[in-house]
Amino acid sequence: MRRIGETGNGRSFFLLVLGCVLSLSAWAQTGVICGTVSDAKYKDALIGASVVIEGTTVGAIADVEGNFRIENVKPGKYTLVASYVSYKSETIKDVVVKAHQESVLRIELSDADLQLQNVVVVAQRKLGTETAIINTVRKSLPVVSGISAQQIGKTQDSDAAEVLRRIPGITIVEDRFVVVRGLAQRYNNVWLNNATTPSSETDSRAFSFDVLPSSLIDNMMVYKSPSAELPADFSGGFVQVMTKNIPDGNTFNVSYQMGFNTNATFCDFRLTDGTWKDYLGFGAGVRSLPSSFPSHLGEHTTEEAAAFTRQINQRWGIDKFTAIPDQKISLTAHRSYDVGDWKIGNITNVNWSTEYDYSETVNNNFIAYDVKNDASRPRFEYDDIRYKNTSKIGALFNWSFLKGNNKYELRNFFNQRGVFALTQREGVNYYSDKNIRKWESLYTGRTTYSGQISGTHTLQENINKVDWTAGYAFASYREPDRKIVNSILDENRTEKPDYYVSDPMRYYQDLKDHSASLAANYEHKFVVSDMFAPVFNGGIYGEYKSRTFDARRFGYNLLGKGYDRYADWDYTDLFTDENISADKIWMRETTTNSDSYTSENMLGSAYVSAKLNYGEVLNANIGVRMEYYRLQMDGYSSDGTTPVHLDNKTTDFFPSVNVAYNLSPKHLVRAAYGRSVNRPEFREVVPYVYFNFERDANIVGNTELKNAYADNIDLRYEFYPASGEMITIGGFYKRFKDPIEETYNEAGSGLQYTYHNAKNAEAFGVELDVKKNLDFIGLRGLSLVCNAAYIHSRVRFEKGAPERDRALAGQSPYLVNAGLFYQHDDKGISASLLYNRIGKRIESVGVPMQNQNEDIPDIYEMPRNSLDLTFSKKIGKVVEIKAGIQDMLNSKVEYKQFVKLTDENGGKREREQLIRSFRPGVDINVGVSLKF
Structure with missing residues (x-):
């Protein structure tokens, strides 16, 4: 047997023991520096604040309660530096450390905006917490x-x-x-x-x-x-x-999520023939009219029109498959660089998703109620089945550059969204008294890009500051090759199929919006006394938007014999190339001048304001904004015969006052008044007619729309019990002149939606917002987030008008959001339970009559309960697993009308009519993310 000490292993063991003894001895001769870091004004904990021993890398980070602890510090006298983004760094000298003792500090940092001398903040304020x-x-x-x-x-x-x-x-x-x-x-x-x-x-x-x-x-x-x-x-x-x-350091994140919808996932699915580009959101291009297609088929012979019809005779077939689970992938890189005196940061993200939705919808519409027989009179009663696949791909590429008192930012955001849908409708149209089928194959492509370059420059520290932003944005919306096929039941036919095609249509639409903006703001601080330090602000803003819109409409001539017009939802046998000819089937152009328009607007504005204070107790912001606005539009009347040109100009001044009174560091009251405007958008003033398949109605603009103006008053009380907690309750009042709303009316055999100005309206309400940790009742790690609002509104009309006072369209009388959040940082576990409910609100304004019994009532979106559950678990420092269930209750989405009737004896009664109803399904998601 070998004795310890006679071998190399023995010497190693001896050295190990000696090292441990020396380490224990050194530890026994050290002390601890600990304490808290908080906001000097509000006393809130500054989570993530850094406390470092000057001249070393030894330090600690403040936890969620603002506590920090630096251990194993040798006895002596030290200088500490405490810092936090957007706060002035604090230097604490002559901190004495004794062996076996704790040196306890209470550090308070002041907001950098409050400092008046010689502070250079080289970090950006983070608002992500x-x-x-x-x-x-x-x-x-x-x-x-x-x-x-x-x-x-x-x-x-x-x-x-x-x-x-x-x-x-x-x-x-x-x-x-x-x-x-x-x-x-x-x-x-x-x-x-x-x-x-x-x-x-x-x-x-x-x-x-x-x-x-x-x-x-x-x-x-x-x-x-x-x-x-x-x-x-x-x-x-x-x-x-x-x-x-x-950037969050130098990290790389990848996340993947799989989703299951109880209506769609692993169920039979139907869409018309597509391409692989549909799964990237870029399917619009392959469906567009070819460049060789003529500008108007009406300028060509029947034989030529048939040849062009055959050129685009595609995508009639039905692709039947099983819907796979929803997929979401995201890749994000964070990078920080130090280049000389410059601090450079970059965030790059690429994301992709695809998801499937299926719905079965009851879709009805009614004309005036039959009072005599106490019965509803439907315009149509349909049952819709809709299959939908939505795919998105996006990217974000953002940079930040900091040097001394200068900060520059470059932001780029891009998203491409493609929606591929197939709707099968079956029911009765009572106007024609026919059993009908309607079939729509629709692909929409939406492109969004937004880019800005901006700068912030402190010319004289905490005295003069300038910031500026130049931005460009692009948006397009395309509906290429939208197909609608109308079929009618042949009641005399004994065999299947018994629906024959009567009115096929194709539609192409291309909308492009460009916008450019430029803004500059200047701030100057005055220091009059310790109690009065006013701030002057001024700025300018310019914006230019332009839109081009082009649409093409085509109908089909179904002539002659030799082909079968009967079909069951699949029209490939009808629209074969063999059937496309001048004596059978060919497209005719139904496009009119009103299917295209151009519009542009220009906005120029300037403002001045003053922030006034009395110490930290009273703060006020008083200002006025001037805006010059010009809207131009060139198009045609809805029948395509008369040119329409709009050139509307307005110059308005908008005063505002915002006041905050601090009752104490944790309690404040604020009040506000301001005037605002609501201007018509391009689409709302253009007399272009668009057929909305879901509503089975046309939508048209109104060239007579005026600007709407509003006076707004707010009053709110706020209480901040502790860091990360807030309780607010407030009230508001708004009065509108010429409010703009969407309404619908009868238009021949169907419905037509348009926009109009009411005389005036008002809205008032109260809001409650609570964010509170539940530690005080022993539920550590659990927090409550709850916000609710009660809102009352009334639209007023001219005396003698058939309209009666009612709520604003789209206005919910109440809404409730509530959530319980659980967080256990040590175990890396978080969970939440979220609830949402909104009150009954007007989706579409109805058609009022002098006799209320003859009204076509407003359509209301009915309240529904929504409940979401989420869970996540971190595994080590790299892996996080997430799971969730959205819309657990799967409540019905319902739209209804309420008919108010008065009988001959003055008795009142109400009847309910169901307009639309469907269940969206429950979404179950599981995912994993990796952070390197």
Whole structure:
């Protein structure tokens, strides 16, 4: 047996023991520096603040409660440096460390904006955390609400539309349009980063939020009260979406998610023939008219028209398959560079998704109620089956450059969205008294690009500051080769199929929007005394938008014999090349002059404002904004015979006052007044007629629309119990002159939707927003987020008019969002349970008559409950697993009319009519993300 010490192993063991003893001895002779880091004004914990021993890399990061701890510090006297982004660094000298003892410090950092001497902030303010958002809401003078990337990450929300539902006073229409305080999407303004966004919707004034993946959002702020530095064109809310631009170190993230929809996944699916490009969202190009196609078929002979018909005679076949699970992939790279004195950051993201939806919809419409027989009189009663595949591909490429007092940013966002849908409709059209079938094959391609370059320059530290932004945005919306086939039941036919094709149509549409903007702002601070330090702000903003719109319409002549017009949903046997000829089937041009138009607008604005204060107790922002607006449009009347030219110009001034009174560091009251405008959008003034298949109705603009103006008043109380917590309750009042709404009316054999100005309207309501940790009742790691709103509105009409006072279209009388969030950082577990409900709101304004019994009532979207559950688990530092269930309750989406009747004796009664109804299905998602 070998003895220890006689071998190399023995010597190694001896050295190991000696090292341990020396280490223990050294540890026994050290002390600890610990304490807290908080905001000097609000006393909130500064999560992530850095405390470092000067001249070394030894230090610690503050935790969620602001605590830090530096261990194993040798006895002596040290200087510490505490720092946090957007705060002035603090140097603490002569910190004495003794063996076996803790040196406890309480460090308070002041906001860099409050410092007046010799501070250079070389980091960017991060708004992606819940604490940062709450601090921004607290310090803002306009009434504002927001949501951060941190809170977004706790949900399964996949795009910006779903995220917005979590903000107080916000609801979403058609899964992509925002409604603020019950006011429809047309009353809101949206900027992506610091530049305007064009509307890619053909029939509404709105930004489609479903094009923006939630993973790219740094924060979303919704300003609800006007202020001079904000655009005047909003009455509900000004939504500012900021994409991520600050790198999270040097990291690479990849995430994959698979989704299952109970209506669609692994079920039989049908679409017309497609291409692989459909799965990238670029399927519109292969369906477009070829460049060799003539500008108008009416200029050619019948034989030539048949030849051109044969040239584009494609994609009639039905592809039957099983729907695969939804797929989502995202790749993100964060990079930071130091190049001389420059700090450079880059975030690059590429994302792709495809998903399948299936719905069975009851689709009805009614004319005036039959009072005598107490029975509804349907215009049509349909059952719709819809198959839909949505594919998106997007990219983000953002840069930031910092040097001393100068910061430059370059932001680029791109998204391509393709929707491939097939709808089969069957039912009775009571106007023609026929059993009918309608079949629509539709592909839509939507392209969105937004790019900005901006700079921020501090000319004299905390005295003079200039910032500027130049932006360009492009949006296109294409409907290439939209096919609609109408068929009629042959009641005398005994064999199947018994529906014969009567009226096939094809439609091509191409919309392009370009917009450019330029903004510059100047800020100058005056220091009069310790209690009075006013700030002067001034700025200019210019914007130019242009739109080109072109559409082509084609009908089919079905002549002669030798082919079979009977079919069951598959029309390939009818539209074969053999049947396309001058004596059988060929396309005819039905395009008119009104199917194309051009429009442009120009906006020039300037503002001045003053921020006044009395110490930190009272702050006010008083300002006025001037806006010059010019809208031009060239098109034709809806029948295509008369040229229409619009050239509308207005110059308006918009005053605003925002006041905040700090009752204490945790309590404040704010009040605001401002005037705003709501201008008609291109589509709303163009007399172009578009057929909406879902509504089975035409939509046409109104050249007589006027600007709508609103006076807005807000009052809100805010309480900040602790870091990351907020309780607010507020009220608002709005009065509108000439509000713009969408209405519908009878147009021959069908419906037609258009836009008009009411005389005036008003809306008022209360909002509650709560973000509170539940530690105080023993539920550590659990937090509550709840926001609710009650809103009342009334539209007023001229005396003697058939219209009766009613709620604003799109306005919900109440809405509730509630969520329970659980977070256990040590175990890397987080979970959430989210609930949403909105009140009954008008989807479409009806047709009023002098005799109320003859009304065609308003159509209401009915309340429904939505419940989402999410769970995530971090495994080590690299892997995170996420799972979630969206819309667990799968409540019906329903639209109804309520007929109010008065009998001969003055008795009142109400009848209910179902317009549309379907269940969207439950979405189950599982995913994994890797961070390197």
